[in-house]
Amino acid sequence: MKYMDNKFSVLMTVYKMEKPEYLNQSLSSIEEQTLLPQEIVLVEDGPLTDELERVIEIHKRQFKNKFKIIKSNVNRGRGLASRLGLKYISTDWVARVDSDDICYKNRFKLQLEALEKNHNIKMIGGQITEFQDMPQNITGKREVPLSFKEIEKFARYRSPINNPTLMFNKKALDLIGGYPMLNVLEDYDLCIRFLVNNLEIINLPYNLVNMRVNKQMYKRRGGVKYLCQYILMKWKWYKMGIGNIKSLVLSDVLMTGNIILPVNIRRLVYSLFLRKRQK
Structure with a gap:
């Protein structure tokens, strides 16, 4: 199977305190990818501002028939909102994208190419750069280990994944009980459950996401x-x-x-x- 045929979805959650310009930058970085998702499942985690709704509407028109907008009447928190959004995913693979981060243009292509080479992988992440204010103002980089063995050792002390870079297999997730019912450390917990169930995790050596820090x-x-x-x-x-x-x-x-x-x-x-x- 060629990676171009290995369809995947993007899962994003957004709540009312997000800045419209940040959401716009994040969605634009998805649309500018060298390999596009089959769908974008966007969970509105509670009522949004009119400005945020306008940003979403603009991108819906630009990315026709790709958006699934899931509206929650209450703010659940990112973890529980992600769990809700997963119910509407129609592909085997899910890429997490945070509403204020910027994906590098070849993020999805690099991840899907790696999946094509190793069909045993069930979760894949990568490196991140961090920026303040402007995307070009990069202040640092969070490096994570690459191999399953190194990831398991690192996980004893710190999260061995960069959450904004995650792409995981939905069927594997369902086998271990689904997305955590947590709003704190939920992706760390997800990684641990993949590890203890011996589901292969790797990190790529490439920068996949430019993460906003403040x-x-x-x-x-x-x-x-x-x-x-x-x-x-x-x-x-x-x-x-x-x-x-x-x-x-x-x-x-x-x-x-x-x-x-x-x-x-x-x-x-x-x-x-x-x-x-x-x-």
Whole structure:
């Protein structure tokens, strides 16, 4: 089977606080791909502003017969909204796209070419660059391991995938119970469940997505609620066979230290120690 025949869908969620210009840039990056999806399933996670609705309508007209708009009357959160959207996917493969990120033009082509070469792959991601304000203002890069074995080791301490680059097999997802009913760490949990069920995951060495970062992103990764959820999930994954007591305690201690930091200091820690600096 040629990768051109291996049809896939894009899954995106958007809520009222998204900036229209960010959504426009994200949807445009899908339309400019060298390999286009069969459909875009867009979940409106609660009522949207008129400006966001206008952006969606413009892209619906430009990308005729490709859009499935799913409207939720209430804001569910990204994880639960994604779970809702998956019910409307009609292809075997699903590509996640965040509503404020920008896909590099060959993202989908590179992923589908890799799937053609190895039919055992059930989840595939890649590298991301990060930018502030303008897409060309790249401030760093988050590198993740490439092979299944390296991914399993990395997962003991940190998420071994870049969430915005994910493409996964829907049938494989259904076999392990579907998308997590979570709004925190949902993609990390998804990856862990693929790993413990021995479903092959790889990351490509290429930059697939240019991810928007700002103060709000770092703020979301703090607070007592986030820390409690993290510790509970790490314990759950340990009981599932990921890591050992040493990796469990170490990752919990490091995350506790990270979360209690003020937002600006946390942002600096990510930049200096958890990201590759751009030259």
